[in-house]
Amino acid sequence: MASVTFDKATRLYPGGTRPAVDKLDLEINDGEFLVLVGPSGCGKSTSLRMLAGLEEVNEGNIFIGDRNVTDVPPKDRDIAMVFQNYALYPHMTVAENMGFALKIAGVGKEERAARVLEAAKLLDLEPYLSRKPKALSGGQRQRVAMGRAIVRQPQVFLMDEPLSNLDAKLRVQTRTQIASLQRRLGVTTVYVTHDQIEALTMGDRIAVLKDGVLQQVGTPRDLYEKPDNVFVAGFIGSPAMNLFHADLVEGGVKFGTATVPVDREILADTSSTIATIGVRPEDITVSPHEGEGLAVEVDLVEELGADGYLYGHSTVEGKRTDIVARVDGRLHPNAGETVYLTATPNHVHLFDAESGERLSDKAVAI
Secondary structure: OOOEEEEEEEEOOOOOOOOOEEEEEEEEOOOOEEEEEOOOOOOHHHHHHHHHOOOOOOEEEEEEOOEEOOOOOHHHOOEEEEOOOOOOOOOOOHHHHHHHHHHHOOOOHHHHHHHHHHHHHHOOOHHHOOOOHHHOOHHHHHHHHHHHHHOOOOOEEEEEOOOOOOOHHHHHHHHHHHHHHHHHHOOEEEEEEOOHHHHHHHOOEEEEEEOOEEEEEEOHHHHHHOOOEHHHHHHOOOOOOEEEEEEEEOOEEEEOOEEEEOOHHHHOOOOOOEEEEEEOHHHEEEOOOOOOOEEEEEEEEEEEOOEEEEEEEEEEOOEEEEEEEEEEOOOOOOOOOEEEEEEOOOOEEEEEOOOOEEOOOOEOOO
16 A cells, blocks of 8 residues: 655646646545545646556656655556546456456466455445346446456555446445445555545545646545535535625624624634635524524525535625525424524635635634
């Protein structure tokens, strides 16, 4: 096994004016499951392909362990990749697909069969070893692609959105299996997805990219509790964090008619009279007191059993601002009503209104 290091790694496509990946500095520990996440076009798949040797590195270096692999051919990097479309050979059986790379590498027939059987047991694929891919479901094909990577016993697994072709229920089941399997094998894994729920549930750490630039790297809890900027705050979490401008006043920040107390050190962090306030839907409650908090007109309530989500709008600085709050799925306001919302104590975030950077630690809500 081995660690992975991106050292100011940059990829600029011919004719491009802006790098697809811009001076990426990232260290992935031995045995770690790291998820690269971000919107389409942010550079996450390009970063993975640079590590695999499928994309040129224009500046900087990439290391696997202590070895600089920047100019090493893909076949010599000791990595195994799981693609979005599985890339299975249709004319081969499951066993042949899983063992093909070993056959090319000159591994003997008996050892090949033993390693394929071992991987098949891990993935519950034993009954399907003699079948062709067309006779398998999408989830089974995905497991075969995983098995093909496992039998190679590489130093690093690379996974490029391997669950995107599965239906919603199977995605949930399979992401649990992949995370559990990776922990049992202990192989360093770099996993690319645009789905931040996958990132939060699977990764030991998450690296968030935007426009080829690393925004933040940390544990799922770090990114959820202390996003470094407005982009990370709005990207991590579902539904997304509510973000809007609010006036800074003596001792705190305005939240409708209420004032959220803020540490003096945070207020001293900025000379502005306005900040961007961020509150997650699960940290907003309907005020029991008429007129206290932020006035919101309810547009829709999604009932999800015990929980529900209130979608509404308010007027902030003369502009319509959409607000989402988690509510009781059984007892909640109805569309067309106006309610007042307040923030849960200790769960309000403040960001600089211009730069979008976090001002300091969390504000302390009422």
